[in-house]
Amino acid sequence: MSPQHFQEFMGDYAKHYDLLKDIVFNTNVKSVTRNAADTRWSILVEKEGKTEVLEFDKVALCHGYQTRAVVPEFEGQEQFEGTLMHSQQYRSGEAFKGKRVVVVGLRSTAGDVVPDLVPHAAEVYLSHRRGAMPFKRYTKGTPADLGITWRRRQMSHLLQRYAPGLARALIDFALPRVVRRLWGDELDPAWGLLPFPNISLVLPGSFENVIPLLRDGSVRSVPGIRRFAGPRAVEFADGRVVDDVDAVVFCTGYAADFSVAPFVRTSTPTAHGYRGAPIYRLYMNLFPAEHADSCVLLCYSAFGKSNGFSFADVTSMAVSNVWRGVEKLPAREAMEQHIDRHQAWVAGRWALEPTIDPSGVKQWEFQRWQHRAAGTGMENLGWGWKGWRFWWRDRKMYKLMNDGVETAHAYRYFETGKRKTWDGARAEIIHQNELVKSMFPIKEA
Numbered sequence: 001m002s003p004q005h006f007q008e009f010m011g012d013y014a015k016h017y018d019l020l021k022d023i024v025f026n027t028n029v030k031s032v033t034r035n036a037a038d039t040r041w042s043i044l045v046e047k048e049g050k051t052e053v054l055e056f057d058k059v060a061l062c063h064g065y066q067t068r069a070v071v072p073e074f075e076g077q078e079q080f081e082g083t084l085m086h087s088q089q090y091r092s093g094e095a096f097k098g099k100r101v102v103v104v105g106l107r108s109t110a111g112d113v114v115p116d117l118v119p120h121a122a123e124v125y126l127s128h129r130r131g132a133m134p135f136k137r138y139t140k141g142t143p144a145d146l147g148i149t150w151r152r153r154q155m156s157h158l159l160q161r162y163a164p165g166l167a168r169a170l171i172d173f174a175l176p177r178v179v180r181r182l183w184g185d186e187l188d189p190a191w192g193l194l195p196f197p198n199i200s201l202v203l204p205g206s207f208e209n210v211i212p213l214l215r216d217g218s219v220r221s222v223p224g225i226r227r228f229a230g231p232r233a234v235e236f237a238d239g240r241v242v243d244d245v246d247a248v249v250f251c252t253g254y255a256a257d258f259s260v261a262p263f264v265r266t267s268t269p270t271a272h273g274y275r276g277a278p279i280y281r282l283y284m285n286l287f288p289a290e291h292a293d294s295c296v297l298l299c300y301s302a303f304g305k306s307n308g309f310s311f312a313d314v315t316s317m318a319v320s321n322v323w324r325g326v327e328k329l330p331a332r333e334a335m336e337q338h339i340d341r342h343q344a345w346v347a348g349r350w351a352l353e354p355t356i357d358p359s360g361v362k363q364w365e366f367q368r369w370q371h372r373a374a375g376t377g378m379e380n381l382g383w384g385w386k387g388w389r390f391w392w393r394d395r396k397m398y399k400l401m402n403d404g405v406e407t408a409h410a411y412r413y414f415e416t417g418k419r420k421t422w423d424g425a426r427a428e429i430i431h432q433n434e435l436v437k438s439m440f441p442i443k444e445a
Helices: 003-016 108-117 150-162 164-183 208-215 309-324 332-352 363-374 385-393 395-403 408-412 425-439
Strands: 028-034 041-047 050-056 059-061 083-086 100-104 123-127 219-222 225-228 234-236 247-250 295-297
Touching: 100 108, 108 123, 108 208, 123 208, 150 164, 150 363, 150 395, 208 219, 309 363, 309 408, 385 395, 395 425, 408 425
Parallel strands: 059 295, 083 247, 100 123, 100 247, 123 219
Antiparallel strands: 028 041, 041 050, 225 234
């Protein structure tokens, strides 16, 4: 889906459900704090240059993961006279017409920026410290994510939970072979794409459109930056120096912005010799334990989503059920203990890969809890008594929902008493599977 199509979808969705009347536009949230009596939330907002404080009983911070740009610093950076920018500021390749540009980072953002730069820039260098998995969005005419089913996801969760070392070993064994099968001899070892980090520790990005540009020489792959060697010179890790550099674009990712929520506490685990950044203390990476009955932050759960926007529906139902009292949270002390155990788990991952995102979650725990809290009834697809009963009563739906297309309609199928079901869910699940079969694989003309 293109950015334009996504924007159109969001606008149409808001209009269809008459949401615009409840949204205040062109307003910045400056801070979220408790009021003096510690009874409500005080929200400091700014609109048209004027500030005011609004009070609410509950607050959900849904400002997303990609809010604070992560910009690395290098020796000699202050002497560089060219343009330094994060991809967050990038708008169009036309601004770099005829210029020599270094793009730092090799994830999905670089996959968007680099092809946009090439038609305009005189030269483009792609600088990255390590390898990256160059997966394809389509395989044999079919979107790659259609291969991810509910059953395969649950099997992955079981393996990660009970045999994490084996899970990582299998990934390290299998994925390089998958990459070679997808790309054959197209990947030049000089590009430095292999080996890449284990994808159970570091999420991969999508940059397949960069590969043809590397192949035809439009883009040059270089190691990570060592230092800025002069007003227009950049030295890379292998000692190579590129002169007359006009701009460096950092495609180096984002972090959640907690500056608007100063009340969220942090701590640093001691397990595994952890020396990473302090970790925010959130139960299930969602709730501050001391304010769980009225505050949630939906910006700190890497590896948490199963299938993008449809899982956001599960999250919203789960939070709603907690605040309605339908799903009970543990006592404050139990939540704090859970947070301590989780941070020790994060420290263990850090010991394996120091560049991990500290907001990472245990997928099997995070997703299972949200489904339970939301009341989706997806446990009826498992191997327990409920799963066998569903299989006996409706084998077609059991098969479709386990092995077919993952669709949010499944989350409204089972009656659990925790949320409304949708009478049309069964028909729509069948329709979505038939639709995918009719559309894919795409036949080449």
